[in-house]
Amino acid sequence: MKLNAVVVGSTGLVGQRLVNYLSNHPWFNLIGITASKEKSGKKYEDAVRWSLEKEIPNKVKDMIIYDTDLEMISSLKPDIIFTSLPSNVSTVYDIELVKRGFTVISHASNNRMEPDIPLLNPEVNADHISVLKIQKKRWKGTLLKVPNCVTSILTLALKPIYDDFGIQQVFVSTMQALSGAGLNGVPSMAILDNIIPFIEHEEEKIENESLKILGYITPEGIKLNDRLYVSPSVHRVNVLEGHLESVFIKTDKDVDVNDIKESLTEFRNNKIKNLDLPSKPKDPIIIKEEVDRPQPRLDRNEGNGMSVVVGRIRKDKKNWIKFNILGHNTIRGAAGNGILIAEVLLKNNELLDFQ
Ligand SMILES: NC(=O)c1ccc[n+]([C@@H]2O[C@H](COP(=O)([O-])OP(=O)(O)OC[C@H]3O[C@@H](n4cnc5c(N)ncnc54)[C@H](OP(=O)(O)O)[C@@H]3O)[C@@H](O)[C@H]2O)c1
Structure with missing residues (x-):
């Protein structure tokens, strides 16, 4: 059984890579995508300025973009949320979503330096996941950051x-x-x-x-x-x-x-x-x-x-x-690393334990 994933900020360069990975991932199932207000309600292929070498995955082409709205995202009840928003916007969404109990993997620079938030580059410091025990006292959900x-x-x-x-x-x-x-x-x-x-x-x-x-x-x-x-x-x-x-x-x-x-x-x-x-x-x-x-x-x-x-x-x-x-900055340096972090989390059973 796959875990349900949402990409918040799906039309940007990092979001496009996330959508591409998640449309064909053995462990995750993409159930929702968001962007700014101007793009919400539109079909993904009509709204996105697609920039990857491969075609837009068929699974995503016809998906309707949701507004980046906390109630909307919560109503989808995702097991995991990937955020790829500008950092000033991400600050609000990341924290509100973990307060609501969600697992969030965030690509923006806000909160990266906080001691109880793992900043993971998995081959290097996957063991830093252990600080989630401390973070758990702060929030119902879980926040992990992808580094610069x-x-x-x-x-x-x-x-x-x-x-x-x-x-x-x-x-x-x-x-x-x-x-x-x-x-x-x-x-x-x-x-x-x-x-x-x-x-x-x-x-x-x-x-x-x-x-x-x-x-x-x-x-x-x-x-x-x-x-x-x-x-x-x-x-x-x-x-x-x-x-x-x-x-x-x-x-x-x-x-x-x-x-x-x-x-x-x-x-x-x-x-x-x-x-x-x-x-x-x-x-x-x-x-x-x-x-x-x-x-x-x-x-x-x-x-x-x-x-x-x-x-x-x-x-x-x-x-x-x-x-x-x-x-590769948008793969190793961003979306690929974000997905790898999610896999490490799942492999450690953290994703399920912390929900
Ligand atoms: N690019 C990289 O190599 C890289 C590497 C590491 C980390 N990062 C970080 O990852 C994040 C995303 O980067 P990116 O390169 O993908 O940026 P981007 O191409 O500018 O994409 C930004 C995304 O956020 C959405 N967005 C912007 N303002 C919004 C708002 N007020 N409400 C809702 N959605 C909004 C955009 O939607 P619309 O299309 O509707 O505007 C788009 O989907 C940034 O924080 C960046 O610093 C990027």
Whole structure:
């Protein structure tokens, strides 16, 4: 028997990916979709500005879009709700829905840093689900957050190195795709023939969320990692999908390139390695040996967009290593991760226990 799912904010770039996954998922059944008032009451295929490579799934084409209204969503009695709304809007809906007892997986940045709200990148910190016990004292329902896109991609590659050799400092310079800003995000006149060296609030998100994902479980919730320093510098570039990150790390131990390659390939402490989950990539981290890889257009769909691709691993001075990472921002960095979180939750029986 499948669990009933609703996507709130189904017409945006993340919402479209969610709808696509959920229209053909072995564990979830899509029963409702919402968008803004202007689109409610319309057929999905008439209202959506569809942007994925594949056609709109047949199951969704004729679905009528509901207004994003708490009573309406509640009346559908979903087992799980995926929200992909702008963060100022999401703040209200996420909290009201968990107060009503629903399980919510939210993609927006609001509430991500609260200690009793798991901010999950499953291969890295699936065990942070345990703080739901603390959250349960606050609300009848359950709220889990999907991390910022750069942060999901970055922490996936950092985790094995952190576990094997310790990391003290991370400098990361990003080249972020247009889709990261949403369907109406960056005007073409601003980005054609251009690079924009600023994305509002992005650097704070990468810095803080990395410390939470690589943080510690305590009786009060997740405590931020206090031995790691992450310093990002972000850029919007003229690429449709796929964030490229240029990373410089200082490790505790002096390591060479082969140590790093082995650590990334093995990923010994991968938290979901032995779980059988439909959206889990076979290899969460893929290493490319070619001197000019990874590249967004060539490498973003590795592992159906759920793997990150690491390349140009180079030794710097003592204790320093540098490399490039690429990840698909609307899949690994958003909807794919959201679905994987739901699968982890279900596999842990949390979804049923917490309803
Ligand atoms: N894009 C990424 O790579 C990425 C990665 C990680 C996290 N996120 C986060 O995920 C969320 C969604 O991102 P996105 O890229 O999908 O954005 P988007 O393309 O702008 O889509 C936003 C969605 O929210 C709906 N919406 C907007 N205002 C609303 C309102 N007042 N009431 C009800 N619905 C409303 C839109 O409906 P209409 O179509 O009717 O306007 C649309 O379905 C954001 O918080 C974003 O920061 C995005």
